[in-house]
Amino acid sequence: MKILVACLLPGFYPALVCTAGNFCCAQLEKVLPDKLHYPGDQVYNASLSSFWSEQEQSVTPICVLRPVSGRDVSEIIRTLATAPKCRFAVKSGGHMAQAGAANIEDGVTIDLSALAQFSFEQGRSRVTLGPGLRWGEVYNKLAAYGLAVPGGRSSDVGVGGYLLGGGLGYFIPYGFGCDNIVAYKVVVASGAIQNVDAVTHPELFRALKGGSNNFGIVVSFTLRTFPLGRVWGGNMVYLAAPTVDQQLKAFSDFTGNTHYDVHATVQMSISFAPSVGIIFVDQPFYALPRINPPALRSFTRIRPRLQDQTSLTTLTAFANASGQLSPLGFRQMTWSLSVANDLETLHALFIAFNNSIPSIASVAGIAWSITLEPLPTAFLLSSAKFGGNSLGLPIRPRGKALVLCDSSFTWINENDTATVRNAGLKLLDDIIRSARQLGTYNDWVDLNHADYSQDPISSYGRANGAFMRYVSRRYDPGQTFQKQLPGGFKLPA
Ligand SMILES: Cc1cc2nc3c(=O)[nH]c(=O)nc-3n(C[C@H](O)[C@H](O)[C@H](O)COP(=O)(O)OP(=O)(O)OC[C@H]3O[C@@H](n4cnc5c(N)ncnc54)[C@H](O)[C@@H]3O)c2cc1C
Known part of the structure; x- marks a missing residue:
């Protein structure tokens, strides 16, 4: 117990010796003493070092709370909501890049990693997942029954943040990950644990599908499962110069x-590393055990090719291999944009990427990459069919499939941060400007990959924004999740 004793005494808060953060941890210690951890303690340190980006690992909360049940989370929210100066963060897998998304300086970080329940419902047609699970564990457990759910591409990504931000992955027929959720258990601002589905709380049910941490703390998700056997795919690596036209x-x-x-x-990644220059890394994926299926041959026949790691494999192995390419502990910047599928726009995007290289080429340990992901009309129709999300993914120009473009910029030293961020934002602007000129810009931003300078929830459209604000006022009249939980992407005013 490291808190100042003064913080426990009535009348001392807000004395100078007892900061708001200390006071909040002291209040929580009265309620859940064995779930509270302070700097230097093993659980506190393990929680911080489990964040993906170095920036998130460097944020130091006054205390970390590690609830083990929905009831614990309810106690936490009841306590915090009655102390409006207490600021808190909510972490599941800790894979959102920006500092403060799921961690908080001088506040309380609620680490949901112990909420890792996994249970089947209705035979095995549904599965209930705790937010603290990671996709690798989920795929592995489901594979024992020949089943899967649409989750993240990398095994380390957390279930909680991914499903609340939408969730893109391997399975076109199922839309976004969140489109497959049939029920949530949510601790709302009053501390009540709500069972939320399309019948009991239809508005909250929809708002959560894309609403991130704005409505409550989700303590479980129930998703439909589907059968899955072996799959085919893997990384194929090419030098950019001789293959760019074929690739795009x-x-x-x-x-x-x-x-x-x-x-x-x-997934098609265009990457720069000083040792190799610009390369393409294509990752074809086929959800049936079929080697080099016709649909993906336009990629597999690209030549010359440096490496081919495709194989018949399992979803678990596939996600593990992806996860190994994104280790923890580096400085990271991600952003996201979308454009209509158009070859000229893809070429403009490649030129912008190429032009960005000189500004970051000498940064120590730089890995500079953008990834293209198809959102074909089949995906958009699947999402609409299962749908009822709040993502408001627009299709502009009408009738065209979309392309999502995400960045992944990795570097080592703090003193390179300004260089990398400036170059990253310039590249984002350059691509957007080109797409606007070509009439192919689509203003939807994927929350799960957005930079903190972006406003993904506004990109869901005015009607969705107004709807989400209405749901927020209804379930959170004191606006606890807007005012006391500042991290991540908040509802537009
Ligand atoms: C290596 C890597 C691979 C990725 N692959 C994919 C991919 O294939 N598809 C894709 O769509 N995205 C992908 N992403 C992006 C990823 O989906 C987001 O970063 C997502 O937010 C991660 O979820 P998390 O639980 O790990 O994050 P966290 O950082 O723990 O949380 C992210 C946000 O969600 C909030 N939150 C988390 N859990 C809860 C909860 N239970 N209740 C309320 N709020 C909560 C947090 O407060 C935070 O603001 C990837 C990211 C990385 C780093």
């Missing part, structure tokens, strides 16, 4: 194919 044409044709094979998807 293959991507554009694949995304816009009017007979899109819904078992197939691909």
Whole structure:
């Protein structure tokens, strides 16, 4: 117990010796003493070092709370909501890049990693997942029954943040991850644990599908499962210069194919590292055990190729391999944008990427990458079919498939941060400007990959924003989750 004793005494707060953060931890210590951890304690240190980005690892809360049940979370929220100066953060897998998204300086970080329940419902047609699980564990457990759910591409990504931000992955026929949720258990601002589904709380149910941490703390998600056996795919690596035209044409044709094979998807990363220059890393994926299926041959026949790691494999192994490419503890910047599927726009995007290299080429340990992901009309239709989310993914121009473009910029030293961020934001602006000129810019931003300078919830459109504010006032009249939980992406005013 490291708190100042003064913080426990009535009348001492807000004395100078007892900061708001100390006071909040002291109040929580009265309620859940064995779940509270302070700097130097093993659980506190493990919680901080489990964040993905170095920036999030460097944020130092006064205390970390590690609840083990929904009831614990309810006690925490009841306590915090009655102390408006207490500021807190909520962490599941800790994979959002920006400092403060799921951690808080001088506040209380609620680490949900112990809420890792996994249970089947209704035979095995549904599975209930705790937010503290990571996708690798989920895939592994489901695979024992020949089942899967649409989750993240990397095994380390957390269930909680991913599903609350939408969630993109391998399975076109199921839309966003959040489209497959049939029920939530949520601790709302009053501390009540609500069972939320399309019948009991239809508005909150929809608002949570894209609403991130704005409505409460989700302590479980129930999703539909589907059968899955072995899958095919893996990374293929190419030098950019001799293959760029083939790459972008293959991507554009694949995304816009009017007979899109819904078992197939691909991620195409354009990456720079000083040792190799610019390369393409294509990751085709096929959700059936079929080697080199016709739908993905436009990628597999690209030549010359440096490496081919495709194989028949399992979803778990696939996600583990992806996870190994993104280790913890580096400085990270991600952003997200979307454009209509258009070959000229993809070329403009590549040129902008190429032009960005000189400004970061000498940064120590730089890994500079953007990833293209198809959102074919089949995906948008699947999302609409299961749908009822609040993401408001617009389709502009109408009838065109979309392309999502996410960045992943990794570096080592703090003194390079300004250089990398400036170059990263300039690249974002350059791509947006080109797409606007070509009439292909689509103003939707994927919350799960957004930079803190972006406003993904506004990109869901005015009607969705107004709807989400209404739901927020209804379930959180004191606005606890807007005022006391500042991290991540908040509802627009
Ligand atoms: C290596 C890597 C691979 C990725 N792959 C994919 C991918 O394939 N598809 C994709 O869509 N995204 C992907 N992402 C992005 C990822 O989905 C987001 O970073 C997501 O927020 C991570 O969830 P988390 O639980 O790990 O994050 P956290 O950082 O713990 O949380 C993110 C946000 O959600 C809030 N939150 C988390 N849990 C709860 C909860 N239970 N209740 C209320 N609020 C909560 C937090 O407060 C925070 O603001 C990837 C990211 C990385 C780093």
